[in-house]
Amino acid sequence: MAIQAQEIEDLIRAEFPKAQVTITDLAGDGNHYAAEVIDESFRGKNRVQQQRAVYAALKGKMDGANGQLHALALTTKVP
Amino acid sequence: MSDAKQQIDETIKENDVVLFMKGTKEMPQCGFSSRVAGVLNYMAVDYKDINVLADDNIRQGIKDFSDWPTIPQLYVKGEFVGGCDIITEMALSAELDTLFDDSSVTYDKDAANKIREANG
Numbered sequence: 230m231a232i233q234a235q236e237i238e239d240l241i242r243a244e245f246p247k248a249q250v251t252i253t254d255l256a257g258d259g260n261h262y263a264a265e266v267i268d269e270s271f272r273g274k275n276r277v278q279q280q281r282a283v284y285a286a287l288k289g290k291m292d293g294a295n296g297q298l299h300a301l302a303l304t305t306k307v308p
Numbered sequence: 309m310s311d312a313k314q315q316i317d318e319t320i321k322e323n324d325v326v327l328f329m330k331g332t333k334e335m336p337q338c339g340f341s342s343r344v345a346g347v348l349n350y351m352a353v354d355y356k357d358i359n360v361l362a363d364d365n366i367r368q369g370i371k372d373f374s375d376w377p378t379i380p381q382l383y384v385k386g387e388f389v390g391g392c393d394i395i396t397e398m399a400l401s402a403e404l405d406t407l408f409d410d411s412s413v414t415y416d417k418d419a420a421n422k423i424r425e426a427n428g
Contacts, residue, residue: 276390276394276397277376277388277389277390277394280390280391280393280394281375281376284376284377291377291378300340301378302392302393303393304393304397
């Protein structure tokens, strides 16, 4: 079950409206993506907290065997 | 506390460094697990590897326990440190060295420097 880059971006943007979001399809198979999210709300949070927030925005798309997204290389930064 | 949760809790308390991974440290079965195990192996860190593929309860249990949807997951001194992307960043920035120093975990500093030289 593949997912479109735009769908990932929309989900992240819904939660982080002002973020700079860059999605890269790593393998061209709609299954392995890299996402870079740069958002002011990350300030003062450690990486685990930042990335948990992004995972939460993806609302279970990454969950186990039923997940549509097998791999998302995540980078989070403060502007 | 469920069995899986209790088992995870005991494992991370009894071992200074624990990697929940797909496969084993000798034979990882996923590229992301392989990358983190590779870093720890190369840095000669003494760590406990837990193969989540061997136990479905642990496989789901660790995701719930850490509130983190992916494997691998690294724990140091009972604290969740991160997954593949975070460990890679920390290895390259030497934050992983600092964490091990602060946690009294022994590792090969020269090997850690070599990783950074090779990826600098």
